[in-house]
Amino acid sequence: MLLQNHTVLITGAGSGLGLGVAKYCKAQGATVIVTDIATEKLAYIAADFGEQDLLLACDVTKITDLELCKQHIVEKYGRLDAVIGAQGIFDGNRPILTMNAPDLDQMFDELFHINVKGYLLTAHIFADLLKQNHGALVLTTSTAAYAADGGGAVYTATKGAIRSLIQQLAFEFAPHIRVNGVAPAAIGNSQLKGPKALNLDNEKQSDIPKDAFLNLFQSISLLQQLPDATDYGEIYAFLASKQNKIMTGQTIVADQGLLNRAVLTQH
């Protein structure tokens, strides 16, 4: 049990990666604080968690929400061992020249607020609690931060920013808090939405039929499996746990071998 006696906060955990990771952490002995902006998702998943856990509405772009969440954690547990950041939205993989400039302007603010500022504010607000317990911060970037065509320019820029933020926060928070990240390539049961700026906030990645996504992914990744959110659980749980005594400032690229090839030979 990697997370016995650990209290772990997961942001953006109403569906997809965050939910899978929260369930995995719980199975590894953690008490979990599951937060998301989408209250209907929290109501839907409530039965998966117990009385010792907390499910809280929290918009990570709002300082007041984050502080309220912290207050609940202090009152109920008096401690926090790890924060796992998993929220995000996508840009619909749109080339920038297919949009007009005002839409691009608006979409930039929307994505950077959720995908970057949300992680930065969360880190700032929970750092003192984490420091008290020699805790861990685990952030979510993407293979989009390493190679083109993992998203459009704005999504890719947000994920590159998180990759750099992991390094800088590991430096600023050392030696008290270990800061690491995970860069997934694809998540089978994701609900990842697009931005309001492009009217894509009702379109989800899960609307892509799984078979079509799997076929595409199989044709380009080495392991030829489309992982589910819980498949990422072990990596996050290890980085969040006190078992990790050896890594800070690093991002684990969990990509099924996607980036480990130049596309010359068909498998």
Ligand SMILES: NC(=O)c1ccc[n+]([C@@H]2O[C@H](COP(=O)([O-])OP(=O)(O)OC[C@H]3O[C@@H](n4cnc5c(N)ncnc54)[C@H](O)[C@@H]3O)[C@@H](O)[C@H]2O)c1
């Ligand atoms: N889906 C993929 O293939 C993929 C690949 C690489 C990386 N990622 C990253 O994984 C993370 C999780 O995405 P997912 O695919 O599980 O999508 P998801 O939509 O299922 O989960 C993201 C959650 O973030 C929440 N959220 C959005 N804005 C928020 C805010 N302001 N405050 C709090 N919560 C907010 C959403 O309500 C949602 O529940 C994201 O950072 C995404 O960029 C996803």
